Amino acid sequence: MGALRLYAAVVASGLRRYATYRASTAAGIVTNTVFGMIIAYTYLALWDERPHLGGYDQAQALTFVWIGQALFAVMMLGMPSGVEAELMERIRSGDIAVDLYRPVDLQCWWLALDLGRALFQLLGRGVVPLVVGALAFPLALPHDPVRWLAFLVAVVLGCVVSFALRYLVAMSAFWFMDGNGAVQMYGIVGTFFSGMLLPLNVFPGAIGDVARALPWSALLQVPADVLMGTHPGRGPLGSYLFQAGWAAGLLGAGRLLQRAATRRVVVQGG
Amino acid sequence: MTYRASFALTTFGNFAMTGLEFCGILLMFSQVDRLGGYTLPEIAFLYGTAGSAFGLADLAAGSLGRTGQRVRDGTLDVFLVRPAPVLVQLAADKFALRRAGRISQGLVVLVWSAVALDVSWTPVKVLLVPLLVVSGAAIFTAVFIAGASFQIVAQDAAEVQNAATFGGNALLQYPPTVFGDNLLRGVTFVLPLAFVNWIPALYILGRPYPLDLPRWVAFAPPLVAAGCLAVAGCVWRVALRGYRSTGS
Numbered sequence: 001m002g003a004l005r006l007y008a009a010v011v012a013s014g015l016r017r018y019a020t021y022r023a024s025t026a027a028g029i030v031t032n033t034v035f036g037m038i039i040a041y042t043y044l045a046l047w048d049e050r051p052h053l054g055g056y057d058q059a060q061a062l063t064f065v066w067i068g069q070a071l072f073a074v075m076m077l078g079m080p081s082g083v084e085a086e087l088m089e090r091i092r093s094g095d096i097a098v099d100l101y102r103p104v105d106l107q108c109w110w111l112a113l114d115l116g117r118a119l120f121q122l123l124g125r126g127v128v129p130l131v132v133g134a135l136a137f138p139l140a141l142p143h144d145p146v147r148w149l150a151f152l153v154a155v156v157l158g159c160v161v162s163f164a165l166r167y168l169v170a171m172s173a174f175w176f177m178d179g180n181g182a183v184q185m186y187g188i189v190g191t192f193f194s195g196m197l198l199p200l201n202v203f204p205g206a207i208g209d210v211a212r213a214l215p216w217s218a219l220l221q222v223p224a225d226v227l228m229g230t231h232p233g234r235g236p237l238g239s240y241l242f243q244a245g246w247a248a249g250l251l252g253a254g255r256l257l258q259r260a261a262t263r264r265v266v267v268q269g270g
Numbered sequence: 271m272t273y274r275a276s277f278a279l280t281t282f283g284n285f286a287m288t289g290l291e292f293c294g295i296l297l298m299f300s301q302v303d304r305l306g307g308y309t310l311p312e313i314a315f316l317y318g319t320a321g322s323a324f325g326l327a328d329l330a331a332g333s334l335g336r337t338g339q340r341v342r343d344g345t346l347d348v349f350l351v352r353p354a355p356v357l358v359q360l361a362a363d364k365f366a367l368r369r370a371g372r373i374s375q376g377l378v379v380l381v382w383s384a385v386a387l388d389v390s391w392t393p394v395k396v397l398l399v400p401l402l403v404v405s406g407a408a409i410f411t412a413v414f415i416a417g418a419s420f421q422i423v424a425q426d427a428a429e430v431q432n433a434a435t436f437g438g439n440a441l442l443q444y445p446p447t448v449f450g451d452n453l454l455r456g457v458t459f460v461l462p463l464a465f466v467n468w469i470p471a472l473y474i475l476g477r478p479y480p481l482d483l484p485r486w487v488a489f490a491p492p493l494v495a496a497g498c499l500a501v502a503g504c505v506w507r508v509a510l511r512g513y514r515s516t517g518s
Binding site: 023024027028030031034035037038041042044045046049050053079180181184185187188191192197198202203204 | 279280283286287290291293294297298300301302303304305306424425427428429430432433437440441444447448449450453
């Protein structure tokens with residue numbers, strides 16, 4: 001029970017920390033709205049040419065665009081810039097050794113901090129672009145509040161998968177020291193496979209099958225399909241299982257990597 | 271240039287990151303033959319011209335995006351006491367040659383499209399291409415300068431600037447037929463991004479202009495660029511004169 005209270009406090013501190021940057025949040029909203037507009041128009045042209053592309057009608061395609069902009073900062077769908085940067089800096093400087101002596105679990109601590117950040121980004125940078133998109137274009141947003149709740153569950157699970165992926169990137173700093181290359185590579189792969197370029201159900205052939213099976217589809221494609229009810233033959237429960245499976249697997253891999261890395265720290269310390 | 275491996279990796283990263291946008295376009299064309307009535311080589315031409323022009327501007331003035339940060343941490347004051355123009359110092363600050371990745375990627379697509387296009391190249395059209403890229407870069411540079419001026423006033427607005435610069439680049443990669451008339455008016459008469467590549471490129475492609483503009487405007491970009499730079503320069507001077515250090 002005490003541990004739960006501790007992590008709740010860490011989530012709150014993550015939220016508060018990001019809430020301090022008000023001007024930057026406002027600027028982020030402008031950017032997400034501008035990009036949402038541009039992408040929405042290109043999707044309109046695309047779906048004009050091929051109605052029902054990827055099983056989406058035009059309204060659903062537009063909805064996907066604006067959910068993508070709303071979740072952009074939450075899930076770090078572009079270049080990642082969340083807690084993993086700070087974590088890597090601590091690994092580089094050696095401060096991580098102090099963290100390892102603390103009586104809290106390292107991975108859980110950073111997960112809680114990142115969830116606080118994600119929660120703030122959802123409220124701060126997510127709501128406004130979605131509302132602007134809904135006012136400017138006909139979107140396929142559900143009226144059923146249960147659907148919205150189901151969406152929120154998928155978003156939370158997606159946040160955990162997003163963190164688990166970036167934790168792996170951060171752990172690589174134990175070996176490379178300078179993590180910028182890994183971050184950049186992650187940004188490229190993540191942008192491509194999350195569906196930020198194009199919804200994953202539009203990807204042709206085998207690339208599409210692979211893309212939909214990879215963990216990045218848990219960040220945007222799955223939450224969007226849960227909200228619109230377009231998860232083919234899977235249902236919300238199947239979607240949750242998919243996300244939770246990746247979350248557990250990736251968090252476990254992060255833990256293994258962390259254990260291997262900590263041994264190295266001891267060796268380095270002499 | 272000391273860290274050769276790191277330089278190679280980040281330049282490649284920049285190349286790949288910008289190439290990703292073109293992958294998005296290729297993915298779209300795996301499903302359709304035309305987008306907004308334009309074929310793949312035509313859109314690649316728009317993409318290549320916008321990317322090259324923006325890449326040049328980003329290389330020259332991209333560091334201006336960090337002006338707000340310099341205002342906040344007070345290091346702008348250091349530039350003020352040095353005997354060189356502040357704007358030049360800011361642009362040269364953290365000059366990153368790795369940004370060349372963006373230019374080379376734009377040029378690769380541009381060259382490919384020029385070969386693949388079904389256009390009867392006249393000497394005028396051929397000469398218009400480098401003119402387009404250079405004036406386009408100048409217009410984007412003016413946007414960077416105006417953005418930096420705004421950052422001195424607003425202090426933390428780097429992302430708003432990104433919306434105009436990176437957003438503008440994303441916009442110009444697609445044909446104007448994709449967008450609504452109000453948006454087209456905005457980027458023609460208010461923030462004249464349409465002159466970066468759309469208008470001269472549409473002349474080369476033999477396509478109708480947006481908003482029924484007369485044909486000769488295809489040769490206006492150098493004038494528009496000069497005008498933009500002049501306005502941006504004035505805005506910059508006003509912003510810098512009104513600057514008070516964070517301490518006061």
